[in-house]
Amino acid sequence: MRIGRSCYDGKAARLRQEVMRLSRGPIDYSSAGVDYQRIDAVKVRAQQAARSTVRHLAGRGMRELERSRGESAYVVDVGGTLVASVTECLGTKALVADAVRAISGRTHYDTIAQDTIAMAVNDLITVGATPVCVQAYWAAGSSDWFADAQRMEDLVRGWQAACDRCQVAWGGGETPALSGVVEPGRVDLAATCIGTVPSGRLALGERLAAGDAIVLLAASGIHANGVSLARKLAERLPGGYAARIGDGRPFGEALLDPTVLYAPVMQAVWAAGITPHYCVNITGHGWRKLMRHPGSFTYRVDSVPPRPPVLEFLERELPLEASEAYGSLNMGAGFALYVSRAEAEATVRAARDAGIAAWVCGAVEPGPRRVVIEPLSIAYESDDLKLRA
Amino acid sequence: MRIGRSCYDGKAARLRQEVMRLSRGPIDYSSAGVDYQRIDAVKVRAQQAARSTVRHLAGRGMRELERSRGESAYVVDVGGTLVASVTECLGTKALVADAVRAISGRTHYDTIAQDTIAMAVNDLITVGATPVCVQAYWAAGSSDWFADAQRMEDLVRGWQAACDRCQVAWGGGETPALSGVVEPGRVDLAATCIGTVPSGRLALGERLAAGDAIVLLAASGIHANGVSLARKLAERLPGGYAARIGDGRPFGEALLDPTVLYAPVMQAVWAAGITPHYCVNITGHGWRKLMRHPGSFTYRVDSVPPRPPVLEFLERELPLEASEAYGSLNMGAGFALYVSRAEAEATVRAARDAGIAAWVCGAVEPGPRRVVIEPLSIAYESDDLKLRA
Numbered sequence: 001m002r003i004g005r006s007c008y009d010g011k012a013a014r015l016r017q018e019v020m021r022l023s024r025g026p027i028d029y030s031s032a033g034v035d036y037q038r039i040d041a042v043k044v045r046a047q048q049a050a051r052s053t054v055r056h057l058a059g060r061g062m063r064e065l066e067r068s069r070g071e072s073a074y075v076v077d078v079g080g081t082l083v084a085s086v087t088e089c090l091g092t093k094a095l096v097a098d099a100v101r102a103i104s105g106r107t108h109y110d111t112i113a114q115d116t117i118a119m120a121v122n123d124l125i126t127v128g129a130t131p132v133c134v135q136a137y138w139a140a141g142s143s144d145w146f147a148d149a150q151r152m153e154d155l156v157r158g159w160q161a162a163c164d165r166c167q168v169a170w171g172g173g174e175t176p177a178l179s180g181v182v183e184p185g186r187v188d189l190a191a192t193c194i195g196t197v198p199s200g201r202l203a204l205g206e207r208l209a210a211g212d213a214i215v216l217l218a219a220s221g222i223h224a225n226g227v228s229l230a231r232k233l234a235e236r237l238p239g240g241y242a243a244r245i246g247d248g249r250p251f252g253e254a255l256l257d258p259t260v261l262y263a264p265v266m267q268a269v270w271a272a273g274i275t276p277h278y279c280v281n282i283t284g285h286g287w288r289k290l291m292r293h294p295g296s297f298t299y300r301v302d303s304v305p306p307r308p309p310v311l312e313f314l315e316r317e318l319p320l321e322a323s324e325a326y327g328s329l330n331m332g333a334g335f336a337l338y339v340s341r342a343e344a345e346a347t348v349r350a351a352r353d354a355g356i357a358a359w360v361c362g363a364v365e366p367g368p369r370r371v372v373i374e375p376l377s378i379a380y381e382s383d384d385l386k387l388r389a
Numbered sequence: 390m391r392i393g394r395s396c397y398d399g400k401a402a403r404l405r406q407e408v409m410r411l412s413r414g415p416i417d418y419s420s421a422g423v424d425y426q427r428i429d430a431v432k433v434r435a436q437q438a439a440r441s442t443v444r445h446l447a448g449r450g451m452r453e454l455e456r457s458r459g460e461s462a463y464v465v466d467v468g469g470t471l472v473a474s475v476t477e478c479l480g481t482k483a484l485v486a487d488a489v490r491a492i493s494g495r496t497h498y499d500t501i502a503q504d505t506i507a508m509a510v511n512d513l514i515t516v517g518a519t520p521v522c523v524q525a526y527w528a529a530g531s532s533d534w535f536a537d538a539q540r541m542e543d544l545v546r547g548w549q550a551a552c553d554r555c556q557v558a559w560g561g562g563e564t565p566a567l568s569g570v571v572e573p574g575r576v577d578l579a580a581t582c583i584g585t586v587p588s589g590r591l592a593l594g595e596r597l598a599a600g601d602a603i604v605l606l607a608a609s610g611i612h613a614n615g616v617s618l619a620r621k622l623a624e625r626l627p628g629g630y631a632a633r634i635g636d637g638r639p640f641g642e643a644l645l646d647p648t649v650l651y652a653p654v655m656q657a658v659w660a661a662g663i664t665p666h667y668c669v670n671i672t673g674h675g676w677r678k679l680m681r682h683p684g685s686f687t688y689r690v691d692s693v694p695p696r697p698p699v700l701e702f703l704e705r706e707l708p709l710e711a712s713e714a715y716g717s718l719n720m721g722a723g724f725a726l727y728v729s730r731a732e733a734e735a736t737v738r739a740a741r742d743a744g745i746a747a748w749v750c751g752a753v754e755p756g757p758r759r760v761v762i763e764p765l766s767i768a769y770e771s772d773d774l775k776l777r778a
Binding site: 049054069079083091137146152163175186187 | 432477
């Protein structure tokens, strides 16, 4: 993972060397079992093969929206109806729930369910899609996993509640027992969301333009990205998940605050007559994702939202430099909307009316593809985010 | 799991007692880590919660096809277009590939990819849907898993080839590294398939009728169901996966014959002007699935297809009674089409023209919901297959 290069390189390198000398050592993603560079190479190879299969659609009077490749959801025109789909994984957040249950006495699988659905729904809406239905994927280490009545009740109830909040139909799902593939006592949770896109709302990047405002939507906490880092930290913290963070809450419980479901915000924005030019779900690459669009634009951020206490705690205790923290975690901004300057304040109001704090935090400028976070003297260059083949 | 009751109960019970007395003991699904009864209870609870979310569709001018709940794919009418979707898991077959690679020198992930896509596509087509796109889900135990270049190449190539064979667009996917959730060195493979259903082809069970013929399509081998049993057997067999089965092939390699993709057969059947009244993908409950339809019908089978040598081997070596074998495994029939008697032979011809052997093996009769396999004196009663809430 390369972050914080260019004019900030020297400073970052010195800081990193200093950090490396500390006896307890820094934790980075690679030591936490996640190597994004390696995963990204696989993604690129698979993307190339995937592209070759598109020809099958033409014979049926269908076509893919080619720009949706590389975006957060795939869109196919099936005879005039635009169908979007995405499959997303929770990640390892359920491991935190399993550990914290021993402290809190709650399973936390109601919020874990919300996290899982959020991973898929928050991706789907970026292309302008209305979520229509969700397919569940709950793969356990053995049948025993499903016999924990309280945990199952919480998972089912939370899944249903998240569907209700996103106004999406829970269509079905798969509940395999995968002894030897999934760890004993664990579950691999994922969700697929399918939606339709009114053609006027399609947001695959064509409309993004210099001059657009960047509106950031509040995150509730870590969401479900950076959890491997948090787990590593818990292992060495005195008190582990019971350690108190800045606001006095236990670390583990704060980590388990569920990911915000942004579908109601999008509905409110659309209902206000605003069609975002582009949207980004801020997940695995943190604020580097602000340059998710492939075009040559500079994303200049002039103010940053408040950091949730659990992310402040992570940044301080791991420790992470600011460029690493903002390059890996959401740091208080879980979703970005790029809208015309004239609609920026109305977008913020629509989000707040839907119950989510929002801020106009910057603007899109002509220039090389990069993200500049001015208040923190951080810049991410184009090479720091390679998602496309 | 209850199978082989009714008039065959006494015989089955005596045989089972005899088998239990054998020192090596029988292997059943429960000792292999798969307890379908437990999983089915979870499915029922989740299905009830899922049903409650349907109300969200009406406000958008959409509706679900209620009968699709409990069928193998979920169907929503999104403003006149019928969209079907299903998420399915490979199961544990990749563990066989991992073990056999040491013997054969091949990764076998090309065929494992086909198995995974078959799980989803073969379900999707049962409702009359044309497969449109596939989302991949490859969740590994760590990033290292993706670094095995030969295995990745095979997986990607096999995935692409299976998409080509089903004429489906590979839309994208998710490739997480899930240390602590997925076992080290392992991968949890799943696929989501999305399709559209021409309204005249919709097959949710309304048309199934007494007098319909049952056409069975050939399986290539074990496909991807019953693999846990096969793995248990390999553990105790002298020679393990290298043991020779009836036709002289190594057991492990025969297990890895990929699941037949039935989409080309369905295309050929539809192209022949035949609209099946109902279809069943024969997977986790073996031939009990022949009574997948909730109605009161008796499915009388008067001839059985040849058993693939690897399934004969399993039946003999585990050992399984015939009622257990046909109640758990495909036993040579991977897919069932229920068509009018007048179209039965044309259905068989269409399948054979598409390269898959097929047979008219029985008929649907008025009567209690049960499957009777006459040549083997087996009957499965309604209670032996409970899939719906």
